[in-house]
Structures are given as C-alpha cells and as structure tokens.
Amino acid sequence: MKHILHLKSSILGSASYSIRLGDAIVEKIQDKYPGSSLEEVDLAEMEIPHLNPALFRTFFIPGDQLTEEEKATIRLSDDFVKQLFAADIIVIGAPLYNFTIPSSLKAWIDYITRPGITFGYGENGPVGLVTGKKIYVAMSSGGVYSEGPGKANDFVAPYLKAFLGLLGITDLTVVRAEGLKVEGLKEHAMEKAIDSIEII
Template structure:
C-alpha cells in the first residue's frame, strides 16, 4: 500500500494537525505492515498560486504549448502523478479563518484539472481519481462540529466537495477541535487521537 501525506501547516513542531496526521500514519502502518509513505510538505515547497501562464498551460495541448508552459504545468503534473500512485491520502488541514490554508488551496488548484482528474459531462462532473481512501486531519481552536460554530466550518464541506468532484468519495475526517477553548482544550487532542479508526 502506498500512502501520500500532505502537510499544510507552517507551524512545524508546534502544529497539532501535523501531530494528528502523524498519528493517522502510525495507525495505517501498524494495520498495513510494509506500506510506504511519501511526504509532501506544502509549506517547505509551496505550490505557486495560479496565474495566466498556468491556466494557459493547463488548457493547451502539449504539442501546442509555448515556451514556459511546460514549466508552469510541472507542479500540477507531478502532484497529480503522486495522487494517482497513492492508495491512501492523509491530508493535514488546520482550520485557518474558517477554511483551509492558502498553501493547501494552491495545491488543490493544481490537481483539479478538466479531462485529467475530472470530466464535465451533460449529467454532471465525473471524477477520474477513483478507488482511493482519504483521511483528513482537521484541527481548530474553536468547536465546529456542533453548536453555533457548525455553520462556519468551511474545511470539511469544501474538501468533501472537491475530493468528490475528483472521484474520491471514501473520506474520513478526524477532527481535533476546541484546542483553544478552556475546559475543552485539556482533553481535545487526546479525544481526536482516540477517534482514529483505520
């Protein structure tokens, strides 16, 4: 089994999403001896935000690409190849300002490509990256799974929709929330660890 781990937090050793992702990886390796892990740290090698040259490269057939287009598309092609190769993805997604980090969004913008990872049809979009399992490690200072914060969680609905668009529908969210809430933060992370089921 091949596992692709996606890190999007810049906080390194202080990051709870990195710790949660590592715990998921640990359980995956325990359940699947011999599995390999490829780690993509989006903060160490950030994906460029989309510019005109990227979009032109995406939509121009290889034989007609102008100089510079191939380099502009390289990040996207490599990221898509990594996903295709993987059986399982572990995406670490801390909740920043109610949504995902810009580093994770930039990666997403490079992997969502018409006729490569999904296809428009008269009956709706059809995903082309099927047969994969995804675990998403979500961390948040406030509580977003219930109560007044639930309507402000744009991490899980966004990732569920985008992954589904790509044909990846087997998605499990592991959430450590309330990490800054007195009376909750003391046990919040351990509660998330205990909820990991592989």
C-alpha cells in the first residue's frame, strides 16, 4: 500500500492530456499496490503567488520565531512540503507550455525548495533531504521532443530530473504523450503513452 500524490498543472481542465495521462499512471500504481491512498492537487486552480521577497525571507526564520503574518505567508509552502514528505509516489503532470512547465508548477517547485528542510549543504555542495520517493512525470506536448529535430529543445525532462535530484529524488520515470498537435501522430499519441506506462 502506498500514498500517492498527483500534482496537476494543466490549464485545460477536462480537455487536458497530462491530467488524463497522470490519472492513467495513478490507476496503474493502484493496480500494483491495491488500497493505496491518493491526494490530488490542482496547482492551476490555486493561483499560487510567485516566490516573492516576503515569502523567501520566511524560509530562513526558525518556526518558533515567526510572527502570525509570517506564518500565514509560509503556510502554503509548509503544506506543499508536508504533502511531498507524506507521499511514497508522486505523479507530476507536466504539460509543455512555451517550451517549459506551467508557471504554477514552477511556483510549486519554488515553494518546496526549502533550505534545511528539503535540501541542505554538505562539504561537497547541496545534499537532498527528500529520499525514498518514486516520481512519475506525465508529460504532454504538441510537438515531439524525445527524438528528432525537437530533441535539441527537450528542456523539461532534463530540468525536472536536475531539480528533483537536488532534493534527493533520483528515481524518476518520464512518460510522454507527444505530437498532440501533429497530424498523423496525435491520433495515437495518448494510447501510445498509456501503453508505455511501466510501474516499477
């Protein structure tokens, strides 16, 4: 039995491919681990403020010294960190928007990057403190970026791998629904992506 966290970041609601793909990944995880619990977080619906000076300052204030106002400022970041630590498996919906991830997902990343909590500094540089997690990234894109001419612009998968590695999360599987805007590919892109899901 596992606890699964499914993060959604598409702005396309019920028409979203990354949400459908994430749901299919969750279903396969639940098949493998019956009775697993699921927490779903729709980042696109949350209107998360950008990381700003006031919030960043609170990251460095010990919890017992926070004012009521600072506690309110840091609450969402604390909630995201708690959700992250509570999960055994995290499914991240990552639709490709303007060659990168949606800004809501970037905000989530900024909120969970907490010095002394999710990562620290050792003698040889940063040390990840979020260990023992498995991540599946449900990517969706209009074009094709895993191969061919688009591969030179495949920024999202390497970016997420580098970022999650900083936190200590190295067990990452990327599942892609790609070519969703390309005639001849779009017709089977989702089916192909769902078929490629392997729960390790």
